Amino acid sequence: MSGATTTPAPPAAPPKSPAPRLRTPRRPHSPGRPRRSILLTVLTGIVLVYSLLPLVWLLISATKTQEGLAGSFGLWFDGDFSLWDNITETFTYQDGVFGRWFLNTLMYVVVGAGGATFLAVLGGYALAKFTFPGKRAVFAVVIGAVAVPTTALAVPTFLMFSKIGLTDTPWAVIIPSLISPFGLYLMWVFATEAIPTELMEAARIDGASELRTFFQVALPLLAPGTVTVLLFTTVTTWNNYFLPLIMLKDPDWYPLTLGLDAWNKQAATAGGEAVFNLVVTGSLLTVVPLIAAFLLLQKYWQSGLSAGSVKE
Numbered sequence: 001m002s003g004a005t006t007t008p009a010p011p012a013a014p015p016k017s018p019a020p021r022l023r024t025p026r027r028p029h030s031p032g033r034p035r036r037s038i039l040l041t042v043l044t045g046i047v048l049v050y051s052l053l054p055l056v057w058l059l060i061s062a063t064k065t066q067e068g069l070a071g072s073f074g075l076w077f078d079g080d081f082s083l084w085d086n087i088t089e090t091f092t093y094q095d096g097v098f099g100r101w102f103l104n105t106l107m108y109v110v111v112g113a114g115g116a117t118f119l120a121v122l123g124g125y126a127l128a129k130f131t132f133p134g135k136r137a138v139f140a141v142v143i144g145a146v147a148v149p150t151t152a153l154a155v156p157t158f159l160m161f162s163k164i165g166l167t168d169t170p171w172a173v174i175i176p177s178l179i180s181p182f183g184l185y186l187m188w189v190f191a192t193e194a195i196p197t198e199l200m201e202a203a204r205i206d207g208a209s210e211l212r213t214f215f216q217v218a219l220p221l222l223a224p225g226t227v228t229v230l231l232f233t234t235v236t237t238w239n240n241y242f243l244p245l246i247m248l249k250d251p252d253w254y255p256l257t258l259g260l261d262a263w264n265k266q267a268a269t270a271g272g273e274a275v276f277n278l279v280v281t282g283s284l285l286t287v288v289p290l291i292a293a294f295l296l297l298q299k300y301w302q303s304g305l306s307a308g309s310v311k312e
Contacts, residue, residue: 123188
């Protein structure tokens with residue numbers, strides 16, 4: 001045996017364990033990217049169908065004749081497409097009284113809803129930016145007026161107008177429409193946050209009067225709230241039914257809501273003619289201006305959200 005030493009063999013390496021599986025990292029939520037929710041999508045779709053289904057029925061039914069309304073499926077067209085004939089007959093029936101009703105409704109909206117919006121803007125601005133004795137009492141009165149339903153005030157309003165001889169006149173509909181407690185409260189809250197007090201003080205230091213400060217400084221900042229109140233008052237006045245019902249007797253002063261109801265009820269009277277196709281067509285023509293108003297005013301509403309912003 002030789003004298004060379006034998007080097008011991010190195011110890012065997014332990015068996016390699018499988019590499020741990022890494023969990024897939026969650027994708028970070030981007031603030032500009034909304035989360036997707038299947039439940040919310042389904043609920044939104046149900047609300048959309050619920051909202052559009054009556055409008056679809058109205059549009060389809062307006063294309064049918066009087067006989068087609070009773071003899072066909074409600075959500076599908078009849079064989080005879082009579083939309084244009086129905087529109088023509090609606091405007092010519094009873095010597096064109098539908099056009100008179102349309103102009104009456106337009107007058108009530110322009111004077112009543114427009115005046116209510118203007119008064120709400122003036123009152124909300126004054127209550128938000130000026131301090132005076134009794135301000136808390138005014139706030140309590142406004143909140144109480146919002147809580148009182150308009151139907152509860154209909155009979156007292158009728159008795160008051162009958163005493164001064166204004167019933168069966170357009171003023172019996174216009175004057176009550178000028179008061180909008182909800183619009184006043186909304187403009188009060190909006191003006192409190194939308195108009196910086198420093199901006200008003202700067203205008204006064206520059207020598208601007210209170211009237212000029214309101215029209216040139218405050219009013220542009222109040223544009224989103226003004227459009228919102230105008231939409232609410234327009235829809236309320238356009239769809240007003242109960243107040244004209246108790247105030248007006250002369251059909252020449254009827255709004256569209258009362259006139260179409262009279263057409264709808266005349267089929268139940270002795271010798272009355274059933275004109276349900278004209279009622280449906282007139283209802284469609286009544287809805288179109290409201291849709292157009294929302295689409296047109298929404299553009300100014302969205303653009304006004306960033307108008308007149310002040311960098312703090």
